[in-house]
Amino acid sequence: MTEDERWNDINDHVTEEWKAETTPFERIYEVLEQTHDGQSAGKIAERALVSEPTARRHLKALVTTGFAATVQDGRTTLYRRDGDRVLQTRIRELRNQATRDEILDGIRRMKTEIREYEDEYDALSPEELARQLPTDAGKEWEDVTAWKTTRQNLAVAQAALAYDEASKQLTA
Template sequence: MTEQEGWDDVNEHVREQWTDETTPFERVYEVVETTREGASAATIAERALVSEPTARRHCKALVNTGFAATDQNGRTTLYKRDEDQVLLSRIHDLRERADREELLDGIERMKTTIHEYEDAHDTISPEELARQLSGADTEGWADVTSWKTTRRNLAVAQAALAYDEASEQLTT
């Protein structure tokens, strides 16, 4: 057996295990959950190891529940995860894991980290830093990535805090 055949066997085993342990709906859900740019029902079917009609039916159900969204590419419907739903899910998860004080502490830490990036690079944004970097500046590029991640996490934490405050106002 060649190394390539061994990998084919491993991949086939993983596919078989996935189909044995999940339903077609679960596989379509997992594929759509990782689809950001949109994919046709045929592409999703291939990735989820289901028929195209099955993929289309489950994708439509996911759109109806708000988990997925659609785009059109000519006559082809493209399915992808709904980014608003992803954001709401992240906010909900954060609210479940952290109380108000923990959110406030995390927000303060992230703001401090962002100010440290601004001071260290004498720039106001990771995009500005990226324009100044050469391709070989790996440390600078790592800071761009980390800065963007921190900024995104800060926005989610602030949204979670605002959601909590709005929920309190509605219940009082």
């Protein structure tokens, strides 16, 4: 057995195991959770190992319940995970996993990290830095990505802190 054949066997085995251990709805949901850009029901069906009518039925339910969003691309409906729900989930998870003091410490660290990027590159944002970079800049492109991620994480941490404060005010 060649190396490629062995890997195909492993992939086939994992695929069959996933199919046996999950329902079509669960597979559609998992695929959707990994879909940042819109994909057609046919593409999602293919990835989730279900028929297209099955995918459409489950995707419609996920849109109705707010777990998915749609966008039209000509005559094709594209499905993706709902960004607001993803954000709410991240905020809730952070509130459950970290104390107020830990969130505040994280906010301070992220603000310091952002100031360091601003000072190092003399830029106000990762987008500004990206406009200045040549395509072959290695470390700098990695820093653009890291800076964007830090900025996103900071926004989530600040939202979690604000949500926590609002919750306390409502129950006081």
